[in-house]
Each structure stands twice: as structure tokens, then as C-alpha cells.
Amino acid sequence: MLANLNLFELAQEEGIIVDWFPFRPPLLGYYWCTDSGQAVIGLCEEIQNDKKATRSILAEELGHHYTSAGKFTTQHHYRYRNRLSVSRCEEKALRWAVETLIPHDELQEAYSRGITNPWDLADYFDVLEETIHFRLKIAQLKGELKRLIKYICDECEKEVEDLDFPESWVTMIDKTAYSLEEKHFCSWSCLSDYRQRENALLKKKVI
Template sequence: MPFSLLKMADEHGIIVEYWDFQPPLEAVYWSFPGLPPVIGLARSLFESRAHFRCVLAEELGHHFTSTGNSIPLTLFHYRDRLEISRVEYRAMRWAALHLMPLDKLRLALRKGIYERWELADFFDVTEVMVDFRMTLPDIRDKLQAMVM
């Protein structure tokens, strides 16, 4: 159980609830002025600690980087899809930076932890999160400089 993330949610007045979502839905973030924000998580997330951490961190990312909610919508306009993509990117970026901070990532690399599965194990995240984190400018640019 990712206690530090749950503690963070509690400290910020975010209610975390567990529901039986139908796949592929795993989580939602909802907020409305005057009411405490809510993160709904699928009970199926208990099957993988790393995946649970990544999903919860992304939902917290919605709280810290955007307004409104991330409840799935039917979109009819391309511009709406682009805005959703921006919102999702900001939340995922927040999650990646929180779960894999640059100082600890440097430490892992200095220890010779390079493989994506090793990094995933080291940070207790998914390989998808490792892949995303490695695309962020703070590390991507440094890695490219090392290769050249």
C-alpha cells in the first residue's frame, strides 16, 4: 500500500475511495468548489503495488496540476481531445517527477541501475512510468549529452 501517497492525499483533504470500476477504467479524480476532492480507485489496483502507486500518483497529479475533474467524457471536437491530452500529460508528469525525483534517479544510475525493469523495481513503479520519466527534459537532455 503506498502509504506516503495516501498520507499526502489526506493532508490535502482529498478523499480516496475504492470502487469496482469496469475495465479499462482504473481511477477518477473529481473536484467541485465547496466539496472535498475525491479520487476513486479500482479495487483491482491492489493486485500490483507498483501499478497502484503510479495510478494514485497520477490522480494526485490531477489535483495539483489542473482544475475540474478527470471523469471520462465522450468528446466530439479535436480541441477537446487535445485539452484532455494536456491535462493527462501534466498529471503524469507530476506523478513521474514525484515517484522518480531527479536526485534519486541520478543515484540509481550511479549505482549502475540502467535497465528499465531495474529502475521500475528500484522506484517501485511500472516500466511504463520509467519510460515516461526518461522522456522528460530534465533527464532526457542529460542522457542525450552522455551518449554524444
């Protein structure tokens, strides 16, 4: 299972020096190559006891090594907390990171076990929630998410296998499928019908 991949061993095999530094937040990680071609990854000491953050940040820094910098190029890449945008170089590194930590087949296995919420997926794969969100974004863009989401609408009993639910994909990823007391719905119409019927039953009980 790649979710258990030892990134420190991978870095060692690549001849990359990984060390902890007293970086000031929001700087969390730093990748660079020296003039002699030695690749170095620096990690913020503040995340040393945070396994999820360490795995997520280290994977992204390794992504820079594999996707853009190379072993013999002097490059500098910084990883900041709460970044507002992602450059093309960062996106390539982050894509490598999330697809390495969360391969499609293992993401599919998690979904088959009913692990679909971002926070639950973060616990399952031992990564940050933002790592999960980016992985799901890639899955949606590649059409993988459509193959992951399979559920039965509790109102019309329609089997849903894609993102027909009328929300933006960001909201859709946050909710996976609109859920209310473990009920799932394929559309706002079905959700509305369900709520109206439940409210009517509730009023009868009150009366």
C-alpha cells in the first residue's frame, strides 16, 4: 500500500538530504539543489511531531525533485501554509505528491469501504485535508471521481455514478454526496421532496 510509503527512505535512495530547520511559519518546506548538485529538503521543525503534515509536505518537496528541479540544477522551492495560489511548478510537484500518496486504486478501495469525506480520507491516508482536496480535484478533472461515487438515491432509488448533483465540484467534493442522517440524494428535487414528506410526518406527530 503506497499510503504506507516511507518517504524518508525514498529520499535516501535518491541521495537527497532531508533535515529539520527552525523555519518561521508560514514556511513549512524548502527544496533546493546546491551548486555541486546535492539535493536538499528542509522541513519546518514545528511539524516534526505532526505525521500528516510531515508526509504531505515531504511528498510535495520530493515532487519538486522528480518533476522540475532535477539532481544537478540549482533550484529553490518553498512550501507555505495557507497559500493563495499554486504555480505551475508547484502544481506539478503537488500532483506527483498526491498521486504517489493516494493512488487511484487505493482511493477507490477507500470509497468502496464507505470512506468518502475529506476528513475521513485524510485519516485513512495519513495526510492533510488539503492534500485530499487536491487529490479529489485531480480525480474529478480526470473523470476518476465519477467512477468512485456510487450510491442509491433514497428518494427516487436511482443509482448515481457521476456528478449530476447540481453543485460546483468543490462543494461536491466537500460533501461527496448530499447526506442527511445517512440519506443520499441525486438532486435538489429529491432532497426537497424528502424534506417535505419528513416535515409533514413530523407535524402529524406533533399534532
